Amino acid sequence: MLHPLPGKRTLIFGCDNHSILRASRIIKKGGLVAFPTETVYGLGADATNEKAVARIFQAKGRPQDNPLIVHISNLLQLETVARDIPSAAYTLAQYFWPGPLSLVLHKHEAIPEIVSAGLDSVAVRMPADKIALNLIKKSGVPLAAPSANLSGKPSPTLAIHVLADLTGRVDAVINHSCRIGLESTVLDLTGPIPVILRPGEVTADDLEKVLKTKVLRPDRVRKNGIPRSPGIKYRHYSPQAPLILITGRKLIRKTLIKELEKYYQAKGYKIINLNRFIEELGGQPQKVEQFARLLYNALRKTDYLHCDLILVEQIDDESLGRAVMNRLGKAATRILKV
């Protein structure tokens, strides 16, 4: 458990121009601002300021070997962050930026090593959210920003999630929400074949259509048994209670989840059925966009409710559903395939 840093206050800003200007002044002075993007909240600092970036790792309790994504607001800025940029990057930028796609490219020397955790590559993204773009523009520098949660917690999709994790550990939070609710697709363009390191709203099919070449999918991406993206090796998105993910044939899935609920309830366990819980939070769980947007909020709420066990049934593994299943797989303590 990390505690507030002594004597620090966290300001809460609105999304108006004046507030964004104040937030950008904090960034320019080497401070930390949590800001909404269309995916999840980012914890931003000046990517060219080594000390400011070091504070991100400290605030999150993030392992030093897990690199950060650098957020830009225009294509000229891309050339200050990356070098030897392949034409595929520009093709993808034209179609998907601003948007939820991070490209791993060769790092420019102006970006300190701490950002890329010593790698000679760097992940870059131009977010679509107007508040995020405005903050980067006003700051006048690219922003290094991981998700604005304590390391190991679900990514924040609301300002209250950031405050729950980082009050007293960051200088300010901009109050808004995130449209998609899951992190960006991360695509590695440093090798001969583009490789998806993390699935997101932009799918492999979307990328292949635009690039007109094959793109390697996640979960098959290992170099000598070592995951290519450092972040992959950490257990993420985990609620406090154990989570059982049930996958496989629909009818058997439904029967099993009912039986498990009955069995554990009889033992006095407090169970949360996550699909139903998302419905109670106002989402239609069969609509993948709504499931995605509410997923992290729901996982955090299971912590507040101190439940003993979370059960969740798979959703269709297509388009955004693939990203949802990837996150559920990481949150799960057990996966039961029936």
Ligand code: TXA
């Ligand atoms: O949607 C998002 O991507 C959000 C918003 C704030 O932009 N950011 C985010 O950052 O999810 P973070 O730090 O929580 O996840 C970044 C992922 C990690 O898994 C990290 O290992 C990977 O991207 N990554 C960053 N730089 C990389 C690099 N140079 N090579 C390989 N993987 C990299």
Ligand code: MG
């Ligand atoms: Mg993260």
